[in-house]
Amino acid sequence: QVQLVESGGGVVRPGGSLRLSCAASGFTFKTYGMHWARQAPGKGLEWLAFVPYDDSNKYYGDSVKGRFTISRDNSRETLFLQMSGLRPEDTAVYFCAKDLKGYFDSGSPLGDWGQGTLVTVSA
Amino acid sequence: DIQLTQSPSSLAASVGDRVTITCQASQDISYYLNWYQHKPGKAPKLLIYDADRLDVGVPSRFSGSGSGTHFTLTISSLQSEDIAAYFCHQYDNLPFTFGQGTRLEIK
Numbered sequence: 001q002v003q004l005v006e007s008g009g010g011v012v013r014p015g016g017s018l019r020l021s022c023a024a025s026g027f028t029f030k031t032y033g034m035h036w037a038r039q040a041p042g043k044g045l046e047w048l049a050f051v052p053y054d055d056s057n058k059y060y061g062d063s064v065k066g067r068f069t070i071s072r073d074n075s076r077e078t079l080f081l082q083m084s085g086l087r088p089e090d091t092a093v094y095f096c097a098k099d100l101k102g103y104f105d106s107g108s109p110l111g112d113w114g115q116g117t118l119v120t121v122s123a
Numbered sequence: 124d125i126q127l128t129q130s131p132s133s134l135a136a137s138v139g140d141r142v143t144i145t146c147q148a149s150q151d152i153s154y155y156l157n158w159y160q161h162k163p164g165k166a167p168k169l170l171i172y173d174a175d176r177l178d179v180g181v182p183s184r185f186s187g188s189g190s191g192t193h194f195t196l197t198i199s200s201l202q203s204e205d206i207a208a209y210f211c212h213q214y215d216n217l218p219f220t221f222g223q224g225t226r227l228e229i230k
Contacts, residue, residue: 004166035219037221039161044210044222044223044224045161045167045210045212045224046221047212047218047219047221050217050219059217059218061218061219062218095166095167097167100169100172107214109169109172109173109212109214110157110159110167110169110212111172111178112166112169113166113168115166116166
């Protein structure tokens with residue numbers, strides 16, 4: 001079955017950088033678009049970024065555009081989120097998620113999610 | 124960006140009750156609206172996609188309806204395991220957006 005396992009979270013100082021990874025298994029990774037989303041403490045879900053199955057483009061939410069970079073390595077079946085210029089308001093649990101529908105280059109419902117990794121931005 | 128407004132923000136109901144949550148979009152999003160269930164410490168779970176399609180394995184007591192700007196998620200007979208937060212999500216336009224969530228509790 002589909003498994004998505006996030007890693008790379010931790011404590012980082014404001015202005016710092018961190019790279020999150022999402023190891024995928026149980027499906028043909030290269031045929032599905034992938035997303036990152038997050039949930040800050042006591043808040044709702046926030047969509048962050050999307051990369052299509054063919055890595056043809058990258059899309060970002062307004063709050064992370066210019067600071068975060070989504071990427072994928074289809075040979076390693078891994079999704080990444082490079083985060084820089086981190087702020088205290090970026091403190092959250094970060095989730096990766098897989099498109100429900102394959103071969104969509106503009107995104108589809110988020111069909112499967114990982115358990116998340118916690119990022120804490122604090123001095 | 125498309126804004127999604129959910130109501131209510133929290134809700135207490137009894138086991139067996141019919142529960143309805145609404146999601147209003149700031150512009151026409153056709154049927155590109157999904158509903159997720161999220162329990163603390165767990166991965167969010169897709170319940171309904173494309174406004175009214177039940178995802179595989181989701182109990183039939185969950186249903187979705189609507190199109191354009193107004194959508195609803197209904198639980199026909201609330202069970203104790205349904206206690207969670209529920210979020211709507213649009214994928215009509217990038218950037219995708221979520222509603223602010225509805226916290227469902229047992230009365």
